[in-house]
Amino acid sequence: xxxxxxxxxVLSLDIDDPALADRLTALLGNVSGxxxxxxxxxxxxxxxxxxxxxxxxxxxLTQRELDVLALMAEGASNKMxxxxxxxxxxxxxxxxxxxxxxxxxxxxxxxxxHAARRGVIEL
Amino acid sequence: xxxxxxxxxVLSLDIDDPALADRLTALLGNVSGxxxxxxxxxxxxxxxxxxxxxxxxxxxLTQRELDVLALMAEGASNKMxxxxxxxxxxxxxxxxxxxxxxxxxxxxxxxxxHAARRGVIEL
DNA sequence: TGCGAAACTGGCCGGGTGGCCAGGACCAGG
DNA sequence: CCTGGTCCTGGCCACCCGGCCAGTTTCGCA
Numbered sequence: 068x069x070x071x072x073x074x075x076x077v078l079s080l081d082i083d084d085p086a087l088a089d090r091l092t093a094l095l096g097n098v099s100g101x102x103x104x105x106x107x108x109x110x111x112x113x114x115x116x117x118x119x120x121x122x123x124x125x126x127x128l129t130q131r132e133l134d135v136l137a138l139m140a141e142g143a144s145n146k147m148x149x150x151x152x153x154x155x156x157x158x159x160x161x162x163x164x165x166x167x168x169x170x171x172x173x174x175x176x177x178x179x180x181h182a183a184r185r186g187v188i189e190l
Numbered sequence: 191x192x193x194x195x196x197x198x199x200v201l202s203l204d205i206d207d208p209a210l211a212d213r214l215t216a217l218l219g220n221v222s223g224x225x226x227x228x229x230x231x232x233x234x235x236x237x238x239x240x241x242x243x244x245x246x247x248x249x250x251l252t253q254r255e256l257d258v259l260a261l262m263a264e265g266a267s268n269k270m271x272x273x274x275x276x277x278x279x280x281x282x283x284x285x286x287x288x289x290x291x292x293x294x295x296x297x298x299x300x301x302x303x304h305a306a307r308r309g310v311i312e313l
Numbered sequence: 314t315g316c317g318a319a320a321c322t323g324g325c326c327g328g329g330t331g332g333c334c335a336g337g338a339c340c341a342g343g
Numbered sequence: 344c345c346t347g348g349t350c351c352t353g354g355c356c357a358c359c360c361g362g363c364c365a366g367t368t369t370c371g372c373a
Contacts (some may be wrong), residue, residue: 076217140303157323172265174329180263252349277351285350315372
């Protein structure tokens with residue numbers, strides 16, 4: 068190990084809500100063993116809280132659409148997706164079409180990006 | 191406000207390193223005003239620390255490749271990228287080809303996914 | 314019992330994509 | 344001076360993609 072195991076753990080904050088950020092700063096600042104990171108300092112861990120108001124609701128995707136979406140995110144072609152799921156290429160295109168609709172995407176790349184942004188899939 | 195401002199802040203942990211997770215659990219568990227989330231419980235904030243060993247180094251992309259990559263992530267076609275950057279479609283395909291190489295991707299969708307995973311771009 | 318939603322399949326086709334070939338211009342370093 | 348890297352362009356071509364048309368089955372719900 069390179070670090071003394073009694074060393075302080077450096078934490079950085081990444082909080083949208085200013086009030087919550089203040090409270091956490093005050094609370095964590097007094098904990099021995101923990102130190103808040105200076106601006107730009109490399110931290111061992113980060114406390115994050117994204118504003119929940121910015122994701123109104125998740126989109127209603129069918130199970131099959133989620134299957135197709137997951138494989139799309141892996142870079143699979145329609146043919147590969149078809150083989151993987153044991154269905155025809157036409158059916159894959161059908162589901163991809165629905166996905167493009169529901170995600171307002173202009174193509175599969177855009178669809179994956181939108182889905183990732185909305186937390187529908189994890190990259 | 192809907193919450194009492196003296197209420198405990200619920201924190202969840204998402205730490206790769208088991209040793210660090212243990213230390214944080216011990217330290218944060220004794221802080222009044224903060225409570226650690228039960229498994230599956232909705233938390234006000236999350237403490238994250240991704241394993242740094244899993245990202246050895248970032249990939250060397252040229253400026254032009256980054257330009258193309260950013261537009262790809264927006265779902266732009268080669269033609270749209272060409273117009274946007276004021277270059278020919280052939281040149282765009284050239285850069286896309288380099289991107290596929292450097293990111294070990296099999297297609298533009300895969301390239302965007304890989305780039306996002308490695309933090310090269312932000313979705 | 315009918316009716317819609319979801320899943321699945323087919324054909325067709327214009328345009329997009331990616332791989333291959335070839336070339337030229339510019340600039341820093343050996 | 345010559346080599347190598349980056350950026351740029353062109354043509355060619357097989358394949359893929361997405362949108363359009365059409366149809367089937369199965370399921371739950373009214």
